[in-house]
Structures are given as structure tokens and as C-alpha cells.
Amino acid sequence: MLFDATPLPVTQSAMPQGSVADPAVYLKRYYGYDRFRPMQEAVIRSILSGRDTVVLMPTGGGKSVCFQIPALMQPGLCVVVSPLIALMKDQVEAMHLNGIAAAYINSSQGAKEIRAVEENCRKGQIKLLYVSPEKLLSESFYTFLNSLKLSMFAIDEAHCISSWGHDFRPEYTQLNTLRRWFPNVPIIALTATADRLTRQDIADRLAMHDPAVFIDSFNRTNLSLQVLPGTNRIGQIAKLLSLKPDTSGIIYCLSRKSCESVAAKLIEKGYSAAYYHAGMDPNERARVQEAFLRDDVRIMCATIAFGMGIDKSNVRWVMHYNMPKNIEGYYQEIGRAGRDGLPSQTVLFYSFADVATYKDMLTENNPANLQVQLAKLERMQQYAEANTCRRQILLSYFSEQLAEPCGNCDVCRNPRVTFDATVLAQKALSAIIRLGERVPMNTLIDVLRGSRNYAIVSQGYDKIKTYGAGADLKFEEWRNYLHQLINIGVIEIAYENHYALRKGLLADDVLFKGKTISLVRPDDVPKPVVEKATRTRTEGTRDDLFERLRALRKRIADAQNVPPYVVFTDSTLEDMARQRPTTPDAFRNVSGVGERKLEMFGEAFLDEITAYVGVSRGTSQVRSEVPSRSREVAKPKGTTQQMTFELYQQGLTIDQIAKARELGPSSIANHLIQLNRGGYDVDLERLITPAERRAIEAAIATVGIEDNRTKPVFDHLEGKYDYGKINLTIALMER
Structure with a gap:
């Protein structure tokens, strides 16, 4: 089926009716959102x-x-x-x-x-x-x-x-x-x-x-954050992808060669993958990007040249095969996931070798702002090595504070085993102070470990009181602990003073006020994979309908020659699968369905949902008509409407059905309205008292209904009657 996608002409009839000073009217009409x-x-x-x-x-x-x-x-x-x-x-x-x-x-x-x-x-x-x-x-x-x-x-x-x-x-x-x-x-x-x-x-x-x-806040709460060791990356990627079959995602790589290599390895494993980088023929690069946008290719292995030019809303995950060189770039790239607001995953594979590669590249090119770029690289490294809430670190970089740990990063979900490191922190701070807050990390570690190298002895650093106070720890252990102390604010890096370490905001509390410090041992390796959650029967049924709707969306998008997410986003399909509308009026209540898309796609999606739930709409036209009750009615087997109908047949009220089903009364009222329109023996007049109906009808006569929006009626009645009662009254008025 081919749909006409010509934009509405700019005439007065194409503009929303009602107050043109209300942006919400335009939001609903053109974008299908209520708020x-x-x-x-x-x-x-x-x-x-x-x-x-x-x-x-x-x-x-x-x-x-x-x-x-x-x-x-x-x-x-x-x-x-x-x-x-x-x-x-x-x-x-x-x-x-x-x-x-x-x-x-x-x-x-x-x-x-x-x-x-x-x-x-x-x-x-x-x-x-x-x-x-x-x-x-x-x-x-x-x-x-x-x-x-x-x-x-x-x-x-x-x-x-x-x-x-x-x-x-x-x-x-x-x-x-x-x-x-x-x-x-x-x-x-x-x-x-x-x-x-x-x-x-x-x-x-x-x-x-x-x-x-x-x-606006930088906090994208729908994105999970995870950092994994940069070992056996392909194996780890395959394991993660097994939990997210048939989803779209991007794998960012450091070099063109690694893009091609990763894509080839994933293709060998049976995945739908392609690569994208600036060295490709422009026509081939455009073809690959278009295939990804249209869901013909599921996985894109790309350099940072890919991403800013796409508006794809259904990217469910972003992985970084290599660590990015700064947090700004990292934030932009993970932002390609979950643009529709649905839960999405981000994974960063970290290896110190990536840090070394970037340092070599920067030093070799020697840009004018070399020190700034090295400082940003170090902040990115600290994020990757952190053992505290990653979102707090990410947001603090953009001068935004998150009061509590986020609960949606790997550190929050799998807290590391900690130990009391107060004495260790005091040793480090004491050495920093005695060294005049003017030495970088490697020099501090050499002092703490009692190194006899020339740089230490020639400067007289072997004479300070804390020289050798940390000789029991290896160099890498000290480096790990110092990074943790930096991330929690005990120590700071003076970037403007050759990366010297100095006291942080919490330093005096640790030294003089009895504040205790907990750190994580370096060998507490993060867990590579989060177990897949078990789906409830309701979720499983919803997901089955979602897949059918997604397949329909792909067919329509191909006919329209547009990417699927342009027809409807995943979040809109999720809402369809959850609400299961079987009438045009109910379809309007789906988040993301505006008037133009109702006109173009409503019939196809309503037919698909009707076929799934087994409720006949009784009309092939996208208009608010009440079908004849004399026709044969199909039983809605295994549907949420069926469960509501069975309780209704037992004589229960809307409130009693809502309590039994753990749903809102408005949802139950809408189920019964849909069943009535589908030809079921549902007496709508029994569900609302004459007094309620008169009050709501009077409100409708006063404020009217614009573009099927019932909120003005609800507001006029000051919330005395819920949306279910209002919709019942409208359904009775239609009859």
C-alpha cells in the first residue's frame, strides 16, 4: 500500500482550530503528543x-x-x-x-x-x-x-x-x-x-x-552506562547482542581499519552489519547509511564521522570499541541511542592502550591546544576507570550535579567490594602537601613507594616524612587508588600547573575531621553482562503485538521510501501495543499519532491490531462511526478487552473491574467503549449515572472538544469526573 506523504497545504483549513495562541494545539495536531x-x-x-x-x-x-x-x-x-x-x-x-x-x-x-x-x-x-x-x-x-x-x-x-x-x-x-x-x-x-x-x-x-x-538537563535517564574491560571485545559484543536480537545499534571504532574488521567479524557470526568511515566512496557511504536508517542493516561499525547526520530514533544501543578522546564526544555519541525515550544501553570497552594511542597521536600532531586536549583525554580516562556512579561523573563534567547515585550504570547496579582506605588517602594527601602540591601523579607514586630514581633523589624528595610510606603497594595499585580519590573529590588535578596533584574539596575532612574513605580494589573486575530480565505474560503478549506492528511499519516505510522511524517511533508502537486501540478515536490517544498520520496510516495499523485482538472494527474507513450490532462478532481471545468483558458479564462495576485487574478506571471504561463499538453487548448507559452524564454534557457544550482533546472538559469540571466518564458520555452522545 502506498500512502500520500505530500505535506498539508498552508491554508487556514490546515491550521489547528481553536486558539492559535496555544502551542499545545499544534503539538497534538501535528506531532500527536498531549504534553x-x-x-x-x-x-x-x-x-x-x-x-x-x-x-x-x-x-x-x-x-x-x-x-x-x-x-x-x-x-x-x-x-x-x-x-x-x-x-x-x-x-x-x-x-x-x-x-x-x-x-x-x-x-x-x-x-x-x-x-x-x-x-x-x-x-x-x-x-x-x-x-x-x-x-x-x-x-x-x-x-x-x-x-x-x-x-x-x-x-x-x-x-x-x-x-x-x-x-x-x-x-x-x-x-x-x-x-x-x-x-x-x-x-x-x-x-x-x-x-x-x-x-x-x-x-x-x-x-x-x-x-x-x-x-536542559544533560541527564539522559533512559540510557544505561557500562564500562567493560577491553579484552575479547568481539566475544563480549556477541554476548551482549544475544540479549538484544533484531535491534539497531552503533559500534564506534577508533580507526577505519577496525571498523571494517569488526563489521567483518560480526557478519561471520551471522549479524546484519556494515561499516562507515570517511575513506569510503561517497556513494557507497550514502548507500550504507540509508540501509541502516531503513533497518535493512542493523549494526553500523563506524568512526566518529558517523552519527551527527542521522535522526534515527530507534537506536537501542551504542558501543564504543575504543575509548573516545574526550567526554564531549562520548556524550554526543552515546546520545544517538534512545532518542525516542525508550530504555537503551551504552557500553564502553576500555583499555589503557587506547589512552596511549591518543597520547601518541596528539603529541605527534602537536596541536596548539595540546595541553587542553591531553587534560580532556585524562578526564575521559578517569570516567572509564571510575568505581563511583558514572552518571554523577558525566554530569559533573557539564557542571550539573546529581545528588544521589543514578542506579542505571554498571557501578550502581553491581557495586564494587570496598575497603577502608582512609589511612591510604591520608598518606597520599600528606605527601602531596609536603611536596608543595606541585608534582604530578607519577612523581607522587615514586615518592610514596620509596623510589631511588634520579628525579626523586636530586630534588630531595627522599627526605620528606612520607617518603616510602606506601611501599607495600605496586605502582599500578597506587595509580588506580589515586584516580579513585580524584573522582570522589579528595584530590584534584591542577591542569594549569603541569598536572600537579593538590588537595581536593574533601581533603581537610579526611585529614582533620575524621572522614572515612572507601575505595575499590583494582582486581574487582566489572561484570561483563547483565542477565536478561524474565518477561511477564502481559509483557510477552505486548511484545508479540509490538513485533507485528514493527513489521507493518517496515512495509509501509519501504512503500513510502522513508526510514521506518519516520512513520512511527518505537515508543509510539510500544504505546499502541499497550493500548491496543481498535477505533480511530482510540488511535488518536496513542502518543505520537497526529491527524496526518491518522489519516495516512490509521486504517492499516487498526486492521493489524484488530486482527491481533480479534475485535472487528466494523468499518474500513478512518472515521468515528458506530458499527452495526447485528453483524457477527469475533471473540477477543487472550486479550485485555476479553478479561475486562468477562468481569463485566459478572455484573462488576468499572471500579470493581479496575481493582481486580490492577488498572485505572479510565482504562476499563475505554475497553468497554471499544467493545461496545465492536458489537459486544455492553450497556454503556449502565456505566454512568444520569447526573454524571448531564454534568459532563453541559461541560462539553460550554468548552467544546477540539481535535478530540478531552482535557479542556476535564479541566472545566475541575477533575471531578475522570477521563473514562468523559469518554463514556462522548460515546453515548455519538449514538
């Missing part, structure tokens, strides 16, 4: 006020919605600056399926196609236009833009603007031209990774006027 994610609505209202805005949100946090909704709500064209052609293509395809009029102009198009897009912009038929920075800054494009009414400029991946950014791109530095060309058009800068200096640099380089700055 905004944290901070999104505040950003939208800032943009609508005409203010320059800087937005820092983690990957998968919903940055695009922040400028797409204001673009829909305001007259004129929103110009989106995006660095990669593939990213533009994905985002525009997704917007088309949501019914949003969007287009892109880039080097992949011919002159005729570009002229057609420009003409549609002049006619006001496009709301968002994606362009590269190179195209945007050309003289001919300026002339074109100057002929249009512009609502805003949205700069995606804005960290590329900053000289402090970790992914510097020269063309982005010229975007301050926009302020000179269009002084009254608001500028919105969006990025997933930017420290304080980078944020300020972005605002300065874009010549922003008193920008509003929004900083």
Missing part, C-alpha cells in the same frame, strides 16, 4: 515573543519541536541552517508525514528542483526551509531571501559556530552576517553540547540581542 517535554513550551513562548534564543538540549530532547511549532504559528518562512544533507532530508521527510509544509535546498538538487522550491516559498506554501550554511551565505540566496517575509532563522548544531566547540566548522563562523542582513529577524541557536564558554561564544558570534538562554 510538552520539560522546557519545550517555555522555549516556544520565548521564540514567539520575538526574542533571540539559545537552546541547549540533549540529543533526543526535542529541539526541533521548539522552532517548528513557532514556525507554524507565525506568518512567514522559517529558515533552518543545518550542516548535513542527510539530516535535512530526514527531518523534512518526517515533517511531511506530520503534515507540515517543509523543504530543503542543497547540492543534491538540480537547478529546476531548486527553482520549484523557491517558487513555493514565494507563494507562501512552505513554512520551514532547510539550507546549508554555504548556501545561506551566497549572494544569490540573500537576494532570494530578501524577497520573502521571514519569521526566524534557526541554527541547528550551533556549537559548530564556536571556536570553543568540539566540532569546529569554518562556514558557521560567518553566520553573524545574518544579523547584518536581517537585523529584525529573530535568531534561534540550538545544540546538544555546549559548556558555558561555548554558549557565550555562540551568542557573541551570532550578534544576538540579549538572548534568552535555556539549558
Whole structure:
């Protein structure tokens, strides 16, 4: 079946009805969500006020919605600056399926196609236009833009603007031209990774006027964090993949050669894998990326050249075959997992050999900021070697504090066996102080172990009181313990003073106030694999339906020539499998189903769900009709509706059924409404009192129902009646 993905024309009839000042109306109609994610609505209202805005949100946090909704709500064209052609293509395809009029102009198009897009912009038929920075800054494009009414400029991946950014791109530095060309058009800068200096640099380089700055949490709670020893990596990967069959994931590798080698080994083991790196033929690289986006290839072995240009929401895991060279890059790369908010896994294989390789590369190339890059490498190494909550360490790097251990990293799930290391910490601190807080780690260890090498003796370090106080420990043991003391704040590294060790925030408490310190022995090796949790019968049934829906999604996506996640995300399929809607109205309640997707895909997915649950919808059209009761009714064997129906037949009330099934009353009411529409002998009038019905009908008459949203009715009634009662009343009114 081929579906029409042409975006809705920009006419008044295509706009949401009701108050056009309410961004939530647009969120539901075009994206199918009932509520905004944290901070999104505040950003939208800032943009609508005409203010320059800087937005820092983690990957998968919903940055695009922040400028797409204001673009829909305001007259004129929103110009989106995006660095990669593939990213533009994905985002525009997704917007088309949501019914949003969007287009892109880039080097992949011919002159005729570009002229057609420009003409549609002049006619006001496009709301968002994606362009590269190179195209945007050309003289001919300026002339074109100057002929249009512009609502805003949205700069995606804005960290590329900053000289402090970790992914510097020269063309982005010229975007301050926009302020000179269009002084009254608001500028919105969006990025997933930017420290304080980078944020300020972005605002300065874009010549922003008193920008509003929004900083979301870096804490991606749906991502599990795990570090494993860098031994037998292929064997460990295969074991991890056996717990995640038929899921999409990325394995980041240090070199092109290792990408190809890892992919070949996984293919030999029967996995659907491919590799991606900058040394490949561009056409082959594009083909491989497209195959991954469309789920034709499940595993991508790639260098860091891969990732920023994809918007794939159903990546369930990311592994690092080698340790990244800094935490910024690591955070960006693990952010490719779980963009849809579902639980996803990240695994880092750590070996000190990777550290040595990076140090050699940096020293050989001798960049201008060599010391800064070495310091960042050391922080990444400390994260990999940590024996305290990894998320706390990761967030602290971005100046965000997590009060309690996260419970979703390997250290939290499998706490290491600790010992009282207070005396050990006091020895290290005493030596640091006596050495004037001016020696690096290796020198400190030599002093503690009583080394007689020339550097120690010539400096007179063998004369201090704590010389040889730690001779009972090996060099690597001391190194491990010192890293742990750094991670918990007992010791600090003075990067600006040749990496000298100095007292940390907790040092005086340990030395003078009786604070005890617990450390982990180096031989307490982390567990390589977490056992797979046993599924309940309900979860197993839901997962079976999810797989059927996923297969349908793939067929539709192939027919549409788009990636599957553009049709519906995994989280939307999960919600479908959980709710099992069998009517268009119920389908609207699935998170992520907007009006355009209901129109295009509703019938196919409702038929699939109906076939699974055994409840006939009684209509092949996607409209809210009540089917005839005279037709033959199929029994919903093994379904949640069947269990509800059997209890209803016993004479139980909605509340009694809800208590027996451990579900909410609204869920039970919706089951009974669906059964009634499917032809079952369910007396809806018995489920609601006349007084309740009159009150709800009066509220509906007062506030109305826009786009099938019942929340205004619920709010008007001040929560006196739950959504189940409201839906029952609506169902009775339809009759």
C-alpha cells in the first residue's frame, strides 16, 4: 500500500482550530503528543515573543519541536541552517508525514528542483526551509531571501559556530552576517553540547540581542552506562547482542581499519552489519547509511564521522570499541541511542592502550591546544576507570550535579567490594602537601613507594616524612587508588600547573575531621553482562503485538521510501501495543499519532491490531462511526478487552473491574467503549449515572472538544469526573 506523504497545504483549513495562541494545539495536531517535554513550551513562548534564543538540549530532547511549532504559528518562512544533507532530508521527510509544509535546498538538487522550491516559498506554501550554511551565505540566496517575509532563522548544531566547540566548522563562523542582513529577524541557536564558554561564544558570534538562554538537563535517564574491560571485545559484543536480537545499534571504532574488521567479524557470526568511515566512496557511504536508517542493516561499525547526520530514533544501543578522546564526544555519541525515550544501553570497552594511542597521536600532531586536549583525554580516562556512579561523573563534567547515585550504570547496579582506605588517602594527601602540591601523579607514586630514581633523589624528595610510606603497594595499585580519590573529590588535578596533584574539596575532612574513605580494589573486575530480565505474560503478549506492528511499519516505510522511524517511533508502537486501540478515536490517544498520520496510516495499523485482538472494527474507513450490532462478532481471545468483558458479564462495576485487574478506571471504561463499538453487548448507559452524564454534557457544550482533546472538559469540571466518564458520555452522545 502506498500512502500520500505530500505535506498539508498552508491554508487556514490546515491550521489547528481553536486558539492559535496555544502551542499545545499544534503539538497534538501535528506531532500527536498531549504534553510538552520539560522546557519545550517555555522555549516556544520565548521564540514567539520575538526574542533571540539559545537552546541547549540533549540529543533526543526535542529541539526541533521548539522552532517548528513557532514556525507554524507565525506568518512567514522559517529558515533552518543545518550542516548535513542527510539530516535535512530526514527531518523534512518526517515533517511531511506530520503534515507540515517543509523543504530543503542543497547540492543534491538540480537547478529546476531548486527553482520549484523557491517558487513555493514565494507563494507562501512552505513554512520551514532547510539550507546549508554555504548556501545561506551566497549572494544569490540573500537576494532570494530578501524577497520573502521571514519569521526566524534557526541554527541547528550551533556549537559548530564556536571556536570553543568540539566540532569546529569554518562556514558557521560567518553566520553573524545574518544579523547584518536581517537585523529584525529573530535568531534561534540550538545544540546538544555546549559548556558555558561555548554558549557565550555562540551568542557573541551570532550578534544576538540579549538572548534568552535555556539549558536542559544533560541527564539522559533512559540510557544505561557500562564500562567493560577491553579484552575479547568481539566475544563480549556477541554476548551482549544475544540479549538484544533484531535491534539497531552503533559500534564506534577508533580507526577505519577496525571498523571494517569488526563489521567483518560480526557478519561471520551471522549479524546484519556494515561499516562507515570517511575513506569510503561517497556513494557507497550514502548507500550504507540509508540501509541502516531503513533497518535493512542493523549494526553500523563506524568512526566518529558517523552519527551527527542521522535522526534515527530507534537506536537501542551504542558501543564504543575504543575509548573516545574526550567526554564531549562520548556524550554526543552515546546520545544517538534512545532518542525516542525508550530504555537503551551504552557500553564502553576500555583499555589503557587506547589512552596511549591518543597520547601518541596528539603529541605527534602537536596541536596548539595540546595541553587542553591531553587534560580532556585524562578526564575521559578517569570516567572509564571510575568505581563511583558514572552518571554523577558525566554530569559533573557539564557542571550539573546529581545528588544521589543514578542506579542505571554498571557501578550502581553491581557495586564494587570496598575497603577502608582512609589511612591510604591520608598518606597520599600528606605527601602531596609536603611536596608543595606541585608534582604530578607519577612523581607522587615514586615518592610514596620509596623510589631511588634520579628525579626523586636530586630534588630531595627522599627526605620528606612520607617518603616510602606506601611501599607495600605496586605502582599500578597506587595509580588506580589515586584516580579513585580524584573522582570522589579528595584530590584534584591542577591542569594549569603541569598536572600537579593538590588537595581536593574533601581533603581537610579526611585529614582533620575524621572522614572515612572507601575505595575499590583494582582486581574487582566489572561484570561483563547483565542477565536478561524474565518477561511477564502481559509483557510477552505486548511484545508479540509490538513485533507485528514493527513489521507493518517496515512495509509501509519501504512503500513510502522513508526510514521506518519516520512513520512511527518505537515508543509510539510500544504505546499502541499497550493500548491496543481498535477505533480511530482510540488511535488518536496513542502518543505520537497526529491527524496526518491518522489519516495516512490509521486504517492499516487498526486492521493489524484488530486482527491481533480479534475485535472487528466494523468499518474500513478512518472515521468515528458506530458499527452495526447485528453483524457477527469475533471473540477477543487472550486479550485485555476479553478479561475486562468477562468481569463485566459478572455484573462488576468499572471500579470493581479496575481493582481486580490492577488498572485505572479510565482504562476499563475505554475497553468497554471499544467493545461496545465492536458489537459486544455492553450497556454503556449502565456505566454512568444520569447526573454524571448531564454534568459532563453541559461541560462539553460550554468548552467544546477540539481535535478530540478531552482535557479542556476535564479541566472545566475541575477533575471531578475522570477521563473514562468523559469518554463514556462522548460515546453515548455519538449514538
